[in-house]
Amino acid sequence: KQHEEIQYRNSIWGFLKLYVNHNLIYDIIKIDDPKLYEKFISAINEILYWTKVFKVEDEAKFVKKYKRILAKMEASTNPNKYIINLSTKYLKYKFKPHLYKEKKKLLISITKLEYYYQTVSHKKKKHDKQNTKK
Numbered sequence: 001k002q003h004e005e006i007q008y009r010n011s012i013w014g015f016l017k018l019y020v021n022h023n024l025i026y027d028i029i030k031i032d033d034p035k036l037y038e039k040f041i042s043a044i045n046e047i048l049y050w051t052k053v054f055k056v057e058d059e060a061k062f063v064k065k066y067k068r069i070l071a072k073m074e075a076s077t078n079p080n081k082y083i084i085n086l087s088t089k090y091l092k093y094k095f096k097p098h099l100y101k102e103k104k105k106l107l108i109s110i111t112k113l114e115y116y117y118q119t120v121s122h123k124k125k126k127h128d129k130q131n132t133k134k
Contacts, residue, residue, distance in 0.1 A: 029116055029119040029120060029123070030123070031123045031124055031127060034080065036083060037082070037083050040069075040073065040113070040116060041070065041073065041074070043109065043112055043113040043116055044066050044069060044070045044113065045070075046109045047066055047109045047110055048063070048066060048067070048070075049109075050103065050105050050106040050109050051063050051106065053105070054103045054105075056106075062099075069086065087116070087120035087121040087124070088121050088125075090121070091117065095114050
């Protein structure tokens with residue numbers, strides 16, 4: 001079963017990279033953008049919209065997680081810093097698209113947010129590396 005999940009994750013991840021357009025996201029996500037957090041708010045609201053459309057329970061673990069992230073981001077005095085730190089933290093976790101395979105629209109929205117996290121994390125690493133060389 002674990003092998004099937006890995007195969008599915010790899011195949012759907014490859015498909016979604018094409019659909020979500022990783023290059024476009026990489027270009028529009030800039031860690032020095034003062035409104036970076038607004039892109040994340042929009043992406044999370046899109047996910048929450050699809051959870052309502054698909055009648056996903058408000059008590060579902062991942063719905064709670066996104067609501068909590070949204071609340072913390074909105075309450076933060078520096079939402080961009082919060083997002084950058086969260087993105088760095090999330091990079092160590094494996095994306096599990098097989099959990100959402102029955103709800104394609106939700107999967108696409110979650111994948112977009114996942115790309116946002118990855119892009120911010122990679123750009124932060126690159127930024128830190130460049131600053132330590134100076």
